[in-house]
Amino acid sequence: MTNKMIYDQASGLRRLNEPTLTKVIAVTGGKGGVGKTNVTLGMAMSMARQGKKVMVLDADLGLANVDVMLGIRPKKNLGHVLAGECELQDAITDGPLGIKIIPATSGTQSMVELSHAQHVGLIRAFGSLEEEMDVLLIDTAAGISDMVVSFARAAQDVVVVVCDEPTSITDAYALIKLLSREHQVQRFKVVANMVRSYREGRELFAKLTLVTERFLNVSIELVACIPLDDNVRQSVKKQKIVVDAFPRSPASLAISSLANKALTWPIPRTPSGHLEFFVERLLNRTEIVGEPFSE
Template sequence: MYSKDNEFDQASGLRMMQQKNNVKVIAVTGGKGGVGKTNVTLNMGIAMAAQGKRVMVLDADLGLANVDVLLGLRVTKNLSHVLSGECTLDEVLVKGPNGILIAPATSGTQSMVELSPAEHAGLIRAFSSMKTPIDVLLVDTAAGISDMVLSFAKASQDILVVVCDEPTSITDAYALIKLLSNQHGVYKFKVVANMVRSLREGQELFAKLTRVTDRFLDATLELVSCIPYDNNVRLAVRKQRVVVEAYPKSPASLAFRSLASKASTWPIPEQAGGHLEFFIENLLEFGQRKNREQLSE
């Protein structure tokens, strides 16, 4: 049976990640599908890689993967092979533009959508033993508000909520924020207004969301970027490329690079907070703690 103890054990496993430097972990989510979440993840990540960061993107839409497809990457192994024990996480990583690393999921596999607690723990352990050094992990979550989406979101240091100017986008983003704040103790969210016609439209979109959250929730929202509607994004997708690479001077590309620069300045907590966080304690800290535990036994 799954319990809070299982959840704690999984969190501990995440913190075992053997990086000697802390890893910045950002979950990109949005509640509703079709808001451009994966495009935001990839363009921000590839822009951060161009700025010298070692970036990894985890395709956390475990049953309907599309990150590798959007980049035109050839994938032979994915996270399902890691879970089955056929290979390690390092062995499934695929290199993309600017050296960005992709941890691909699988598509059309129901079992990946409905992971058991033991399988979820197995995925956590895969990260704890990863040897590839990274500075930034971007978690591209699935659409909706499933337990898996909530788990990945609350396990990240920053949650980036992508919204667009559609009533259902606002409603679903609010539902996601409500669940995380009311039931999981997450109170800070960063918002990206995507595909907006102007800066003012982006600000008004953000205002629509905060009018509801300010009234009913104990949550703090910050508008961190307004990504303009740009037909070059669609053209880039058709080429299986990202817009920052295919059309580097386009309005959306400039906005994505600005977001990447801003994200690089977001602080990494020195200690794990009240909710579960990926990769907060580096190998040295973990080793010291284990030594203390062994001495006290």
């Protein structure tokens, strides 16, 4: 057997044993009411339609709404996990198109006041999940709480959803400032939501760019302009997501395009050095892949 044949066989075995790398995207916005959950679930459905294994974490631990928007009734949620009543695996609920949902709980003050250690424990718990995932989408809470910061910092990509309101721009800037100055997150992807035209979306992005370039050392990129679309409101009434209820509507097409783009964003091959989702899989992969096989 030649050296090349041995190397090819060893490479094949390593690929079979490599842990699956999961793309982790946090969708946030600083302000409530900007459409984060619609964007998150729309991306999830669009990705699932392409055969991707997708999980959605409802990280709005005090005012959960992913399950409500999907019209599902989970038996367990993160409240049960954090109370020690079940494992994270037990809280996974089946959603439409094969999407896996980890629901949060609503109206519980203790969930809003979790300690940093509890955030760390929850993020690390994802490393033990049995499910294979291509993408984990995190729908964060509004604001700049420790919880939002923990989940955003532990993701590979941070998507900031903004709309054309002064408070939306101000709150998005505050979030970017906090994450960059105190938590070393330097790259942000921006979604201009509920805009009346692509030009309005560009102008909205320009407003945010004006303050970030002046005061912060960050990279921000406009990745989508999602039009104002009455079909979104109609789909919410039906407890459906617009990409499912009205797949050819302007908002649906824009969200689907965003999902396609997100699937091309590279996944880091090595740990970042700070707390992150699925870091164990990256470490295991590094150990398994190692150096090229030699005699």
